[in-house]
Amino acid sequence: MIRPGRTPLHIQLADIIRSQIESGVFNAGDQLPTEMELMKQHELSSSTVRQAVLALVGEGLLYRRAGKGTFVAKRHIGRDLLTFSGFSEEAVTRGFRPGTKHVTVDWHPADALVAAALNVPTDENVLTIERVRTIDDEVVAVETVSFVAAIGLLMEKLDLADTSLTEILERQLGVALARARQEIKAGVARAKLAKALDVSSGAAVLQIDRTAFDATDQVIYFSSSSYRADRYIYTGWIERTSASIAQPRQLIGGSR
Amino acid sequence: MIRPGRTPLHIQLADIIRSQIESGVFNAGDQLPTEMELMKQHELSSSTVRQAVLALVGEGLLYRRAGKGTFVAKRHIGRDLLTFSGFSEEAVTRGFRPGTKHVTVDWHPADALVAAALNVPTDENVLTIERVRTIDDEVVAVETVSFVAAIGLLMEKLDLADTSLTEILERQLGVALARARQEIKAGVARAKLAKALDVSSGAAVLQIDRTAFDATDQVIYFSSSSYRADRYIYTGWIERTSASIAQPRQLIGGSR
Structure with missing residues (x-):
């Protein structure tokens, strides 16, 4: 009351x-x-x-x-800035029902970006899994995940259509995911991506690139995902640490 | 070698x-x-x-x-996902020269979004500072920062054109910034924003909303910034914690 x-x-x-x-x-x-x-x-x-x-x-x-x-309004599907969690895992935590509408799995030579991330030569074959992801049956993201050959050979035998890759890695393959480097960018969806996401060409997308490492600092995967900007938002709390103001005099000079 | x-x-x-x-x-x-x-x-x-x-x-x-x-290529100007730092401060840390091209300062009644963030009635006057920000003399962002009246009255007397607001708050006004809630979204720049950012209408922008609190959990400011997506990228390391997998059985069910 x-x-x-x-x-x-x-x-x-x-x-x-x-x-x-x-x-x-x-x-x-x-x-x-x-x-x-x-x-x-x-x-x-x-x-x-x-x-x-x-x-x-x-x-x-x-x-x-x-x-x-x-x-x-439809809720924005929040993702946490600070935790390293999978799409399905985080959706479930937030009370949504994650799914997969479409999946393609294939081996092909790594392009420059993937090769650099996975630390392999550009002509090396990597397993790439592309999935159109849904939340409560609505398409919200296209995820492309590439694995080095050693892990790809194990992954390709499994049911990849509708299962959390994080869970497959951790529970079925015994990989100890430890940390990831994440990049958050903004972009616009054109042609094929717009069609896959069911948005107009030119609509905004959040682009997340992630390079995941295990506890021994081996690269496990590189993923590049595009989220519908009208449905996804990254949120988190950030802390102020006085350590970040290393050289106050220089800062004053530089900021003018 | x-x-x-x-x-x-x-x-x-x-x-x-x-x-x-x-x-x-x-x-x-x-x-x-x-x-x-x-x-x-x-x-x-x-x-x-x-x-x-x-x-x-x-x-x-x-x-x-x-x-x-x-x-x-021109370097993307990275921003750290995990630290609470000001535009000027972080730019200087990364070796860039931050600046301000244009500034407007005015009092007006808070709209619904700002009122909710600052926890004031929607008709209360707040001080809003809008600044077109530059890096190495190139326009990269438009920042709009709103302050509750008590801080606005102190801020408006100062030189706001070309100084770090974070620095004014901490060094001149003695505010102890402690934490902030941050939201990262993607959008497209239209009309006025596109012109301010010197990009084509329809270009992608990263939109960052931030509500900043002091050590006693008082709201200090609410800022809403649009960054050119071709120049800005948010990066950081995220850690995997097993605690995030709270209910594994439910997760398996939910992810199918």
Whole structure:
């Protein structure tokens, strides 16, 4: 129940609606109760209700359609900036249902980018698995993962269509994934990628390149993934450490 | 000097060229010595030289122009995924010269997004500083930073045109920045933003929203920045922790 106190009423109401969305009381596409209904239900003024709703619209949790009302937006599928987890694994943690729509598996000579990442000659054969990934049956990403031959030979015998590669590596092949170097870029989807992601040509995509290492610092895979920017967002907490200001005088000079 | 050994020759050569680029022996736009020159200089075969150059093209450090040769690409300006640092501060650390081309400072009522982030009513006045940021005199980002009134009143009296806001907060105002919540998204630049960033309409941008807190968990600012995707990239190492696989059985079920 909402009571006057230290936390402003509109923030209390926004918190309640947010938790109703998170807990599934309201789902994506559901219409929110009207302003009048919310006023009655929570014994609040219209300006308080409006402020709470606007804040949630601002956060992207709700959207308004003129003359129709306020609706619950599709959730962005968050990914954590700081943890090294697989697509399926992280989706499940966040309450989504991951899947695969299409998979191709083939051996071909490494191109320059893959060869550099896997630390092999450019003409060496690598196993590449390309998968069109879904969340709750909606296509959200295209993932291309390349493995060095030693691991590729083991991987190709397994069912790769609809299983977490992270899990196959860790549980079936006994690989101890330890750390990864990750690059996050922005790009636009054209032609083939746009079609695969079911977006218009020119739509924004988040591009994640990842080079994964095991506990002995051997490269295990290089993956290059394109996520629909309207569905994916990378979030995380970052800490300020005074160590990062190494040379304050130089910094002052340089920043002018 | 390159010697046969555990590390393949082409990787040794790529490492040498990479370090020459990083140390400034070669600069952006410089033409690389020809394949023949590199073969003579390092006593290597043409296939080894070609493989090294192709790997660096794949990494984006070099680019080839048909009939002209191989050139050193403009470096992507990396930003660290894991540290909470300011634009100027991080640029200086990476050897770039940060600057500001244009700045506007004004008070206006917080919109829903800013109000939610700063935890103030939507009609409260906040100080918003918009700056077009440069690296080595090239426009690379548009930053919009909003401050709650108490800090805005102190900020607006200072020279904001060409100084690190992080530095003003920490050194001049004595604010102890502690942590921030960061969101990384992809988008496309249209109209006003495209013009400000000096890119074509429809070009990709990395969008970073950050809500910064001090050591007592008070919100200090909310910033929303758009970076040219052709110049910026977020990179970092992520660690695998077995704790992230909370419910393995459920994961297997969910990933199918």
